[in-house]
Amino acid sequence: MGASMKYIARYLDDELNQWMNVIGAVLIVGPKWSGKTTTAERYSKSVLKLQDIDKQEQYQMWLDIRPSKLLEGEKPRLIDEWQMAPILWDGVRNAVDELQGEGLYILTGSTVVDESKIMHSGTGRIHRLLMRPMSLYESGESNGKISIEELFDNPKMEIDGIESDLTMDDLIFAACRGGWPDSINKKNDKDKLLIAYNYLDNISESDISKIDGVKRDSDRVKLILKAIARNNSTLAKDTTIMADISANFGDISKPTYYSYVDSLKRLFVIEDLSGWAPNIRSKSSMRSGNKKVFIDPSIAVAALNMSPKAFNTIDGLKTFGFIFENLCIRDLSVYTSKFGGSISYYHDNSDTEVDCVVHLNDGRYALIECKLGKTKIEEGAQNLLKVNKLIEANDEIRNPSFLAVLTGGEIAYTRKDGVKVIPIGCLK
Structure with a gap:
């Protein structure tokens, strides 16, 4: 992002600030183009762009004769895309x-690094933060009138009549x-939509082969991502x-498939x-x-x-239901990251399911269904109530803080x- 672009405040700003006061070094990981460097540069006083x-x-x-030379500079020092010189990890730890x-x-990286190349894990000295692409609140599309943090603290809070400013078309576009x-800062809609396609090309054509030096076929990467999508x-x-x-598209062997999928996870494309x-004492496992x-x-x-x-056809909207669930998972992950949030799903063999179980690090959790349209809200609510009933029947599990359907x-x-x-x- 160019210097003239306005900085978009991120949830990670608060987390980074908090950890910079607590620990010697912070590593920001996440997909490329998610804004890691831009955010890190705001906190650093010198920068090494590998x-x-x-x-x-x-x-x-310097890496060959005296790697520590590259760590010199005013602190906090940013080491951007540090995985290009894994030796610096131990250097930072020692420093x-x-x-x-x-x-x-502050270190940034857009791939998960092969731990065997690093002598020590950095535990207690380097704290890891994950920067995801922006949530709807960060991009200015959600008005943030309902805070998930407040819902956890006060599940009985009054929400009746609070309105969203997003139409279905706005949501589909977002x-x-x-x-x-980068897409938020583009002027016209056509350009905004091209960034994701460009990202896909970049991952398929170069990044996936750079990650471990194994040449991978870009068409095959796209086919695997299409099948997952x-x-x-x-x-x-x-x-x-x-x-x-x-x-x-033709046969694929198990080892090949897993090798591609593993690389896509390491690049933070899928998780x-x-x-x-x-x-739960449920009849079905x-x-x-x-x-x-x-x-x-x-x-x-x-x-x-x-x-x-x-997505504006009946079939298209059905497909968009799954895309919407993915969007909700992204946003919930961003909004709860500060509280050590993690997300899982619930599904038992009687086909009772809950799309998202949002866990906080203090043991509290909420059950959340993601249903795009009005007609599905009832179904979502019934799923939540069914699972809640199973939980209430068991004294050993704490009850969820709240049940919600995101729409x-x-x-x-x-x-x-x-x-x-x-x-x-x-x-928000």
Whole structure:
């Protein structure tokens, strides 16, 4: 992002600030283009950009003879895309030990690094933060009149009549465009929508082969992402996704599939949502396999090669229901990150399911369904009440703080049964 662009405040700002006062170094990871460097630069007083092509020869020389030279500079010092020189990890760790201060270094990286290349884990000296693409509140589309933090603290809070400013068209556009800071700053809509496609090309054509030096086929990357997108937010097993790939595009072996999927996770393109298996006395057993979701819904849209217009048909809206769930997962992850939030799903063999179980680090949790249209709210609420009943029958599990259905609708209210109905365009 150029210097003239206005900085968009991020939830991660508060987290970064907090940790810079507590620990020697902070590592910000996340997908490329999510704004890690822009945010980190606001907190740093000197910067080392390892991908600067004009200086690579000079950097390589220091890496060969005295890597610690690259860590010199006014603190906090930013080391951007540090994974290009893994040796610096141990250097930062040692420097933190020697200098005995807080907030000395900020590292950024857009891949999960091969731990075997690093001598020590950095525990206690380097704190890791995940920056996701922007939530609807960060991009200025959700008015944030309902705070998830307040809902946890005061589940009986009055929400009736609070309105979202987002129409269904706005919501579809926001999901197709994604939370890329660069797309928000573009002037026209066509350009805004191109960023996710550009991202997909970039990942498929270069990043996925750079991650471990194994050459991977860009068409195959796109096919795998397309198959995952077609099964987005569903409980499709890997065998189902592989069958989808084979049926449409030719055979793929298990090791190849897993190697590609693993690389996509390491690049923060997709992530796993694990199944929540509480000790409920249910007649049917839990499913605890992982669900694959995209770190941003726009990647799924680009993988499917769809546009906002394509979602305006009946079939299109049905597909958009899954994209909407992915958008809700992204936003809930951003809004609860400060409280150590994590998200899982619930599904048992009698097909009772809950899209999101949002856990905070103090043990509190909420059950949340994501239903795009009005007609599905009842179904979502019934799922929540059914699972809640199973939990209430068990003394060993604490009850959820609240039950909510997130919708693409316009008005928030609490149902007679206590389930909250909240437009995603009101949440923060």
